[in-house]
Amino acid sequence: MLENKDYRLIVKTLYGLEEILSKELLSLGGREIQKLNRAVAVVGDLGFVYKINIALRTGLRVLLPLNEIQMETVDDYYDAVYEIPWEDLFDEGKTFAVHVVGTNEELNHSSFAGLKAKDAIVDRFRDKLGIRPSVDKHEPEVPIHIHISRENVRIYLDTSGESLHRRGYRLEAAKAPLNEVLAAGIILHSSWNGGMPVLDPMCGSGTFLVEAALIAHNMPANIYRESFAFFNWKGFEEELFVKIREGLLSRAKDYEGKFFGRDIDVYSLDAAAANIERSMFEDAVRLKRADFFEADPPAEKGLLLINPPYNVRIQADTHQMYRQIGDTLKEKYAGWQVFWITSDMEAIKSIGLRPSRKWNLFNGELECKLLRFDMYEGTKKLHKLNR
Incomplete structure (x- = not known):
């Protein structure tokens, strides 16, 4: 051993x-x-x-x-x-x-x-x-x-066995599901501390929502996992494992904030609902079928996490969609902090907003950009003068 x-x-x-x-x-x-x-x-x-x-x-x-x-x-x-x-x-x-x-x-x-x-x-x-x-x-x-x-x-x-992004709560997947590790990393990049609501307007199978709820409740990310490779070693100390697991669970905390998930696709919402129920956060997450371009924000300010769909038919449609998203953010989401993950480097130019920060990331082998937008009322210059 x-x-x-x-x-x-x-x-x-x-x-x-x-x-x-x-x-x-x-x-x-x-x-x-x-x-x-x-x-x-x-x-x-x-x-x-x-x-x-x-x-x-x-x-x-x-x-x-x-x-x-x-x-x-x-x-x-x-x-x-x-x-x-x-x-x-x-x-x-x-x-x-x-x-x-x-x-x-x-x-x-x-x-x-x-x-x-x-x-x-x-x-x-x-x-x-x-x-x-x-x-x-x-x-x-x-x-x-x-x-x-x-x-x-x-x-x-x-020591892990199956990759740790396989948390154990996502058994239902929408198209092109977001890697759980990447989703958690994006939320941690935002420095969100639970002080404002979270919205994913194109939520797919709900990965952003569950990862944000885990962070807000200080729950261990892999608490739903049923096995790790070290279970199969000679000398695996099960009592020590249980003690460590219980110690991590004892740090969990109550959180009264809300998480909002929206999508226009019924299949995606069904998948999200099943995964959220499996994660036991169904009381904290509110799911709704809604078109991002038509629906109003669920709160005056908050953290908006967006992973636009990849399966747009042609490049011109992607540029149009990104332009529409940018226009909707400017029109409706003043006061919100936006974190946008995308692998379409060309379509970024069509957003019509200047990111306050950029990160280079990978979703598996897919190169991506993470963009942060701070949505102010009026111009950024006016916002600074009014502070």
Whole structure:
């Protein structure tokens, strides 16, 4: 079994969320935090591994290091995998899979590197126990990650299993659903503290609404998850896990504010209603079928989160839609703070508003811009004079 000591963990995230993830890890007790590309390194013990898997809003998976070598040959690579005491980490009855990122001169294809690592693990079990574990490439109980660079190989246990954006509350999806980690990251970018209502006027399956409710109630992001990969390790401390989970839940707080979700599509609203009910926030979220361009705001001011649909038929329609959204914001949403996520860099020019700030983000592999608009009555200059 793994020693309960400090490890230099690697927490994966989406590009553009590294700073927010670093702050999350610090607030949860992480040490020696270092921002990387689409990841953050942090030092913590096994209890910390349990804790951040349950609590993190902007982490995708938590990797625990097992071995690192400077390799020269394929044999060096095989030996580095083989020498890890796999039989002490998981039972032969558990399934595993190897996920490889990167290549080098000797390991010039990730499939080849994955096969060699699989062989080393199977050989180790066969030599030590006389039996081999099975591979399950789709839903392994023990996922293993290997990162290969020019000369360096790092071998990790994936402590999370399924990506942490799979919270457990969204079983119904509208078209092009927003990644939960990205949605939480956008809300945290806004520095919203629960002091004003939240509106998603094109809410789809309700991801923004549930993530905002989780933040407002200080609920752990993955409290609905039924499993993590570390459940399948030898030496998994269930009592410690339950204690940590209950400790995080004890920090939850009441919140009297409201969240408003609107969409013109009935199917999307049905999906949102099912997901919100599953998250147990149905009393806090008000859903309504409404056309953004015709409906009035639900309050005098608030936080508006908008992720316009991607499935517009032609580019000209996208420009027209963005122009209409911009006009509606100017006409009806004075006093609101708007955060707009889009992957259409050209259509941004048609909004007719100047963002007060921009961020580069990724929704999976899709490059996006996050735009902030502060909607004032009259001009920005007049607003400053009246303050």
